[in-house]
Amino acid sequence: MPDLELPDGDVYVTPRYLAGSTWTGDAALRPLFDIGWDRHNDEYGNVYVASPDRKVRLGFFPEGDDDGLWRITAYRDPFAAPAWGVCFNDMTPIEPVTAFTTALAAAYTHGPDAYLHMDDGQDRFDAVVPLMKGGWKLQHPRWGVVELQSADGLAGLEYTTGRLDEAKELTTLEARWYMWGGPKGPRWYATASTATPVHLVTAITTALADPAPVPRWQSGILSSLRPHIQLTPVVPPPPPPPLRWTCTAVPAPDRGRRSPRPACRAGAPAPALPPPAADHDLEPSLSLHAVEFFAELQPPFPTGVVVGNTYYGTLAADSPLRIRIDFQGTIRDREYGGLRLAVLHPDQGTLDTAVLTFADHRTFARRDAADGIGPGWDGYARIRDWHESGPPPWNGADLTGLRRAITHYAQLWLPAPAPVQARLNLPSLPSTRPASGRSH
Numbered sequence: 001m002p003d004l005e006l007p008d009g010d011v012y013v014t015p016r017y018l019a020g021s022t023w024t025g026d027a028a029l030r031p032l033f034d035i036g037w038d039r040h041n042d043e044y045g046n047v048y049v050a051s052p053d054r055k056v057r058l059g060f061f062p063e064g065d066d067d068g069l070w071r072i073t074a075y076r077d078p079f080a081a082p083a084w085g086v087c088f089n090d091m092t093p094i095e096p097v098t099a100f101t102t103a104l105a106a107a108y109t110h111g112p113d114a115y116l117h118m119d120d121g122q123d124r125f126d127a128v129v130p131l132m133k134g135g136w137k138l139q140h141p142r143w144g145v146v147e148l149q150s151a152d153g154l155a156g157l158e159y160t161t162g163r164l165d166e167a168k169e170l171t172t173l174e175a176r177w178y179m180w181g182g183p184k185g186p187r188w189y190a191t192a193s194t195a196t197p198v199h200l201v202t203a204i205t206t207a208l209a210d211p212a213p214v215p216r217w218q219s220g221i222l223s224s225l226r227p228h229i230q231l232t233p234v235v236p237p238p239p240p241p242p243l244r245w246t247c248t249a250v251p252a253p254d255r256g257r258r259s260p261r262p263a264c265r266a267g268a269p270a271p272a273l274p275p276p277a278a279d280h281d282l283e284p285s286l287s288l289h290a291v292e293f294f295a296e297l298q299p300p301f302p303t304g305v306v307v308g309n310t311y312y313g314t315l316a317a318d319s320p321l322r323i324r325i326d327f328q329g330t331i332r333d334r335e336y337g338g339l340r341l342a343v344l345h346p347d348q349g350t351l352d353t354a355v356l357t358f359a360d361h362r363t364f365a366r367r368d369a370a371d372g373i374g375p376g377w378d379g380y381a382r383i384r385d386w387h388e389s390g391p392p393p394w395n396g397a398d399l400t401g402l403r404r405a406i407t408h409y410a411q412l413w414l415p416a417p418a419p420v421q422a423r424l425n426l427p428s429l430p431s432t433r434p435a436s437g438r439s440h
Helices: 026-034 094-109 129-133 166-171 198-209 290-297 365-371 400-411
Strands: 011-014 038-041 047-050 056-060 068-074 084-089 145-149 155-160 177-181 188-192 214-216 230-233 245-248 263-266 303-307 310-314 322-329 335-345 349-357
Touching (some): 026 056, 026 094, 129 198, 188 198, 290 310
Antiparallel strands (some): 011 230, 177 188, 303 310
16 A cells, blocks of 8 residues: 555644644654664653664653653763753644754764764854745844744744853753744743754754645644634545445354454455555554554445555445544554544535544443553553554454444434335225114
8 A cells, every 4th residue: 555645634724833733743753763763662651762872862751841842962972961952842843843853864874973063164044044035034133142033923033142051051941042933922942052063953944934834633723823823724635446345244143152353355446546455465554553443443434445544434425525534642652542533525625523532432441440540540541552563552442432433423424314204194994884873
């Protein structure tokens, strides 16, 4: 199955520096995993990533002690103090973080001179060029600070001149580079210390200045940002191909026997599409085992296909509506607390969304009871995609409640059946004429 890049959201947001956080870290972590960096998760869901030589380290801290969600440090000696550090807080849009980690991964493959050493010949002005080209303006001079702001005044960059305390740069907002975005109140921010290579800072500013909109789920956008952004509906992907797999009902088993799974066969593809791949050609759907999950779930739709970890189905054979089902993530990296449903129209985009939580539908009630955990406990009604091998993280799930809820939700979008005309219950006529009752 081809690797399709699908937008993770139902709206596009402009400007991107006001798009808000996605509350997940997958996109920014992927460039480092792709070059073989090591990964470790602690029991709280925080993620620790390190280069093979341990000279560059990244922490993703959804359960950290402060609002510093991303912390990246580089070391000339793995056992010495950091040479430079970068921090993004938990409200930062994922795009500048991903731009930074992508540039860092590329630099690491070129050796220490590209990612570790601050070349005296580097012009720090290079980092502000993308912003100035994007219409950001220099502000009234302040002693020791050069500041630029976006045209709407809702994002900015501050470069501090003079000497700075190296230790404070790594642990406070008193860093050489300080970037921020959002209206008054809680804002996103990013910092970079003096020795951070300029080309890595430039990757951040380039991402901030990019005018291209970014996808978000409308329900997850902070209310404080909504008056200042422009939303455009995401055009849904093309309808799924006709019947890649056809599942036929099997006779009910004898009482006491376990019900077998539905029998599936390859369906006939549309003329313009290649024939469906054989079983051994299908790519695994990551460690969530999404293909197997949705086969167990048995969504009540005539056709469907799994792309990555997402299911797309046709609500009815004669309906233009499609349904998309994703795993609903939590604030922790690669942790999921339910399913997210979205109804898609080819012209109108996303019509509606709904979230079905594992807790509400008792999906893991038996598992959690056996483990002795309940509401409020770590891992309750959650699955975690933290291991590349082993059984599916949803192993032992009872999908009955989810299947019933999906069926009820789908029925809301299907045309009601035509009412059946009831026959009038008229009194029956006697078969013979009654006697007149007149006596002779």
